[in-house]
Amino acid sequence: MSADGLPEKFDVIVHPAAELRGELRAQPSKNYTTRYLLAAALAEGESRVVGVATSEDAGAMLRCLEDWGAGVELVGGDAVIRGFGSSPRSGVTLNPGNAGAVARFLMGVAALTTGTAFVTDYPDSLGRRPQGDLLEALSRLGARVQSRDGMFPLSISGPVRGGVVEVSAERSSQYASALMFLGPLLPDGLELRLTGDIKSHAPLRQTLDTLAAFGVQASASDDLSRISIPGGQAFRAGRVLVPGDYPGSAAILAAAVTRPGEVRLSNLREQDLQGEREAVAVLREMGADIVRDGDVLTVRGGRPLHAVTRDGDGFTDAVQALTGAAALADGTTTWENVYTLRLKECDRISDTRRELQRLGLTVTETQNSLTVTGTPSLAGGVTADGHGDHRMIMLLTVLGLSAQAPIRITGAHHIRKSYPMFFRHLETLGARFEYPEATRA
Ligand SMILES: O=C(O)C1=C[C@@H](OP(=O)(O)O)[C@@H](O)[C@H](O)C1
Ligand SMILES: C=C(OP(=O)(O)O)C(=O)O
CATH class of the missing domain: 3.65.10.10 (Enolpyruvate transferase domain)
Incomplete structure (x- = not known):
């Protein structure tokens, strides 16, 4: 049961x-839960995400962050996260279940490692969703990527330095969000150029909002086609409250x-x-x-x-x-x-x-x-x-x-x-x- x-x-x-x-x-927001948990792991020190979702997608994020070396403790309805900062463990295989946003956000951050593999136990669902646009952007940044025709299973190896990079936002906003979590931790930051007819503006703004909640600087043009994230930053550990x-x-x-x-x-x-x-x-x-x-x-x-x-x-x-x-x-x-x-x-x-x-x-x-x-x-x-x-x-x-x-x-x-x-x-x-x-x- x-x-x-x-x-x-x-x-x-x-x-x-x-x-x-x-x-x-x-219930607690899925999209803020996944973002806050990841940002907390990217901070050094202890963060408390108050009132986290209990869904499978939230569980997938917690499991993967733990596999990457974060401390995860559930206290009442909260998650207490001891972050790994800019150093998730290398050589780990992550399984984000059927969670698209979780998978993509983690794929971005994987460029901080010298190797992360991704598998899914949902080959007929997440396994069929396209990842190529994000993999291309990561590889243009200098990461080594391998995949099955732009889909799971796949692997990503950094490190990368950052700089100017184009990413298509036509099929999903999650690719750009993924790079927004990565950017602040790169030595040169990221100047993102979102190409194509940008879809799902709202989640991109939720990502900007999350960066700000963790003390990360970023700026964006009104239409979100240009997002500028200075490098060498740190996510600041703290306490955040998940909205409904x-x-x-x-x-x-x-x-x-x-x-x-x-x-x-x-x-x-x-x-x-x-x-x-x-x-x-x-x-x-x-x-x-x-x-x-x-x-x-x-x-x-x-x-x-x-x-x-x-x-x-x-x-x-x-x-x-x-x-x-x-x-x-x-x-x-x-x-x-x-x-x-x-x-x-x-x-x-x-x-x-x-x-x-x-x-x-x-x-x-x-x-x-x-x-x-x-x-x-x-x-x-x-x-x-x-x-x-x-x-x-x-x-x-x-x-x-x-x-x-x-x-x-x-x-x-x-x-x-x-x-x-x-x-x-x-x-x-x-x-x-x-x-x-x-x-x-
Ligand atoms: O960034 C996010 O958390 C999400 C972005 C949206 O996806 P797309 O950008 O692919 O439309 C949304 O459908 C998904 O449930 C969650
Ligand atoms: C599409 C959804 O989620 P994801 O892309 O994160 O799998 C959703 O929640 O409806």
């Missing part, structure tokens, strides 16, 4: 919920707006760099009743929703959750500029189209967009494939709560990648789930 009290591997049967009612505290998680909370909000009832969700600060904060505005634009009082959002659910057309790149990790609301709204919703969704844990455009069509919805896709026509009455009564993707599982759960008959989602344990208490949280609001043995690995 895991901390959530659920079997190691399970499918979930989502029962229709008459209403959702109650209060929840948003908007991407996971977007799924709770989508569930709450599509069922009658009233849900209060706390720990979601208004001033926050997480792009998925925009989910609140998108749901309001769709007609949802969401009121903010400080860090608390109150949703009065069950109002009629209508379709929207939005550029989804500003809130990539909330697009799946918002697709749940769109599938139950009046009209046809399009998410534009979402090509990078194809490069996540699954192809979140084609795989989503297939799963929604299986549920009887009208869905179309282009290379760069996803369009779904909502229905007032979803039959349910089918088994849907979770595609080993936590955000697909969240989307299908939102739909199951509103369907006429239960929906079974295969491989639902993959929810633990980012939101281990997702089903438990919804249960406290009145949702009902069954957890039969998994029919998907």
